[in-house]
Amino acid sequence: MRLPKQNPRFGIQSPEQKLFFHLMPTPPSLDNLIREFSGLPGIGRKSARRIAYHVLGLSLDSVQDLTHAITEAKERVHPCGTCFQFTETNPCPICASPRRDRTRICVVEKSSDIEAFEAGGAYQGLYHVLGGALSPLDGIGPSELRIPELMQRVSQGVAEVILALGSSPEADATVLLIDRMLGANAVRRTRLARGIPVGSDLEFVDEMTMLRAFEGRVSL
Amino acid sequence: MPVTAIAEPAHQDRHTEGRLLVSMTPAHRRMRCMLHCGLGLVGFAIPCVQCGPRSLHPTEQVLVLRTIFLQYFMFFSVTQSYLGEYTVEGCEIEATFCGVIHLLAQNQFRNLMPCELRFGPGVTVVAGKNGQGKTNLLEAIHWVTQGFSPRTRSFDGAVKWQADEAWIRMEGLGKTGHPVRQGILWRGGAVVTKVDATESRSLVALHGNLHVVMMGPEDIALIKDGPDQRRRWVDLLLSARYTDGLDLLMRYRRTLAQRNRWLKDRRGGTQVSSPADWQAFEALTEQLSTLGATIMVRRSQLLQELSPQVSAYYHDLSSGAEAVELEYLGSVKVEEGDESFVQAKLLRKMTAMRTVELSQGITAAGPHRDDIAVRFALHGASLRESGSQGQCRTAALAMGIVALDVGSGKEVEPPILLLDDIFAELDAYRRNALADLIRAKKCQVFVATPRAEDLPFSADAMLHVEAGIIRSV
Numbered sequence: 056m057r058l059p060k061q062n063p064r065f066g067i068q069s070p071e072q073k074l075f076f077h078l079m080p081t082p083p084s085l086d087n088l089i090r091e092f093s094g095l096p097g098i099g100r101k102s103a104r105r106i107a108y109h110v111l112g113l114s115l116d117s118v119q120d121l122t123h124a125i126t127e128a129k130e131r132v133h134p135c136g137t138c139f140q141f142t143e144t145n146p147c148p149i150c151a152s153p154r155r156d157r158t159r160i161c162v163v164e165k166s167s168d169i170e171a172f173e174a175g176g177a178y179q180g181l182y183h184v185l186g187g188a189l190s191p192l193d194g195i196g197p198s199e200l201r202i203p204e205l206m207q208r209v210s211q212g213v214a215e216v217i218l219a220l221g222s223s224p225e226a227d228a229t230v231l232l233i234d235r236m237l238g239a240n241a242v243r244r245t246r247l248a249r250g251i252p253v254g255s256d257l258e259f260v261d262e263m264t265m266l267r268a269f270e271g272r273v274s275l
Numbered sequence: 276m277p278v279t280a281i282a283e284p285a286h287q288d289r290h291t292e293g294r295l296l297v298s299m300t301p302a303h304r305r306m307r308c309m310l311h312c313g314l315g316l317v318g319f320a321i322p323c324v325q326c327g328p329r330s331l332h333p334t335e336q337v338l339v340l341r342t343i344f345l346q347y348f349m350f351f352s353v354t355q356s357y358l359g360e361y362t363v364e365g366c367e368i369e370a371t372f373c374g375v376i377h378l379l380a381q382n383q384f385r386n387l388m389p390c391e392l393r394f395g396p397g398v399t400v401v402a403g404k405n406g407q408g409k410t411n412l413l414e415a416i417h418w419v420t421q422g423f424s425p426r427t428r429s430f431d432g433a434v435k436w437q438a439d440e441a442w443i444r445m446e447g448l449g450k451t452g453h454p455v456r457q458g459i460l461w462r463g464g465a466v467v468t469k470v471d472a473t474e475s476r477s478l479v480a481l482h483g484n485l486h487v488v489m490m491g492p493e494d495i496a497l498i499k500d501g502p503d504q505r506r507r508w509v510d511l512l513l514s515a516r517y518t519d520g521l522d523l524l525m526r527y528r529r530t531l532a533q534r535n536r537w538l539k540d541r542r543g544g545t546q547v548s549s550p551a552d553w554q555a556f557e558a559l560t561e562q563l564s565t566l567g568a569t570i571m572v573r574r575s576q577l578l579q580e581l582s583p584q585v586s587a588y589y590h591d592l593s594s595g596a597e598a599v600e601l602e603y604l605g606s607v608k609v610e611e612g613d614e615s616f617v618q619a620k621l622l623r624k625m626t627a628m629r630t631v632e633l634s635q636g637i638t639a640a641g642p643h644r645d646d647i648a649v650r651f652a653l654h655g656a657s658l659r660e661s662g663s664q665g666q667c668r669t670a671a672l673a674m675g676i677v678a679l680d681v682g683s684g685k686e687v688e689p690p691i692l693l694l695d696d697i698f699a700e701l702d703a704y705r706r707n708a709l710a711d712l713i714r715a716k717k718c719q720v721f722v723a724t725p726r727a728e729d730l731p732f733s734a735d736a737m738l739h740v741e742a743g744i745i746r747s748v
Contacts, residue, residue: 231558
């Protein structure tokens with residue numbers, strides 16, 4: 056095992072670095088672009104800087120294509136009137152499809168969650184996007200979520216509601232809330248199983264996952 | 276210089292048939308090969324040892340060079356194949372699988388003068404008069420290994436007055452025997468931390484490589500202060516004992532914050548709630564009571580289990596003069612084991628207190644309001660109210676040592692102990708008993724004391740602190 060090389064000047068900024076920062080002020084418009092990029096989810100200051108420099112290196116046409124793509128997507132994509140997932144048509148292709156099982160609704164937090172289910176192709180029912188989870192701390196109450204719309208859909212002859220929300224405390228509260236609001240409705244309520252990923256070696260499963268897997272074990 | 280490594284199994288249960296190499300995972304097969312033929316792997320190429328074509332027995336003596344002893348040590352610890360102790364004769368290394376701090380260097384930390392200190396694995400005594408910087412040295416170790424200090428909240432307060440740059444760095448072996456190098460650099464109010472080669476702005480990054488526990492005079496707060504200290508103690512044990520303990524506590528805390536926010540927003544009935552809003556509140560209440568009941572039942576069980584242990588340590592420390600017991604004082608009475616029953620009771624209590632909750636804007640019942648009674652077993656008087664200073668300190672120490680045991684039980688190595696003058700206020704018997712208990716933990720220990728001559732420890736190394744200057748004696 057090789058030990059990492061000792062750095063006697065740990066943490067001390069080199070004179071070159073100091074000099075560099077003095078000589079290289081970022082132009083205001085570039086700085087603005089970097090700030091815009093770093094506001095995007097999952098992009099930090101450094102990635103934002105890299106993207107911004109990449110954009111500067113592009114031809115004007117490519118940049119216009121990029122901005123056009125952004126504005127076009129923003130103009131044309133809107134939530135579906137029934138399930139509230141992002142779509143260009145109304146109703147969305149899933150809601151409009153005659154091959155879909157209309158007696159099942161899978162409730163998800165956000166539109167992007169649907170893609171994961173659709174990639175698998177195992178689910179053939181409909182979806183409902185809540186638009187978040189119950190969180191008074193963020194000012195999200197029942198009226199900010201699309202729960203009334205869900206209730207309305209359920210009352211029109213649905214056999215099963217699959218609550219495919221995350222594992223956060225807020226998601227759990229939302230599940231309880233929906234369960235409460237469905238009240239005496241005879242609809243079947245299910246939630247997705249949690250546990251060991253398919254094809255993974257038991258050795259490498261972390262302890263929390265293992266615990267959940269044991270709690271959710273099924274009889275043969 | 277060839278030296279002898281004697282491997283003695285301390286944890287026999289880790290072995291099958293008393294052999295060193297037990298598992299058949301690829302990593303262990305590789306080690307077997309390495310020991311037998313001496314060809315080994317890249318990075319672990321070591322000369323052949325006297326092992327022959329057989330497994331190495333734990334009690335066998337193995338000749339290794341000092342330079343490669345560390346490689347053995349690290350390999351065993353990384354693969355966790357051997358959790359015994361190693362003694363290397365001739366150079367006095369007693370290496371166990373707890374983490375070890377080899378080096379600490381600092382600049383402009385509190386009143387300390389710039390220094391670079393090397394430590395052995397045994398007991399290091401830090402002696403000096405009051406106010407010379409003994410605790411500061413221990414605190415520096417705590418900062419650089421844990422990313423926080425029991426004394427101050429922010430690093431700004433720990434920097435020498437009017438200094439514009441301060442740093443601490445350490446080198447050692449971590450939990451798994453990996454070399455650990457960590458550092459904190461403070462410059463003009465901003466903190467940069469460094470773990471190996473990775474820089475970060477977060478102090479949290481320092482946490483997790485080494486298990487360091489500081490015990491000091493302020494631990495008496497566990498007995499003397501409010502219930503939040505005791506809740507923190509039991510929650511620490513809860514998260515060490517149960518796999519989902521920490522997750523449970525975090526979920527409870529988050530849900531509590533959500534519910535409190537809901538109550539606060541509608542305090543005094545200023546906002547007329549819709550039926551859906553009420554249902555949201557009831558969903559939050561149900562969720563909170565379910566999580567709360569689980570916490571309460573587990574805390575109660577844990578205390579029933581640990582109360583005899585605390586009592587036993589207290590007994591040992593106090594020459595058997597008296598006994599103490601711990602009991603969980605819950606918002607509702609917690610019967611054994613039955614979570615759904617406790618949940619129903621907690622839910623009823625929360626419903627009963629709704630008016631109070633709405634007017635105060637805060638959740639009025641649940642594990643976040645509970646307490647732990649620490650009292651004399653004989654007559655049931657609370658230590659907080661009727662215990663002497665020495666008795667309270669002894670009880671706090673007993674609880675602290677139980678916390679170490681529970682923490683170590685979860686296959687975590689024993690921690691590195693920073694003991695800040697904990698022998699004060701104890702009589703000679705209690706001092707010796709405590710020293711024996713700590714000796715039995717077999718870990719690296721730093722003891723700060725103003726009276727080194729009274730110390731019940733035989734120090735392996737002695738440092739003397741005077742006006743911030745640290746000299747080894």
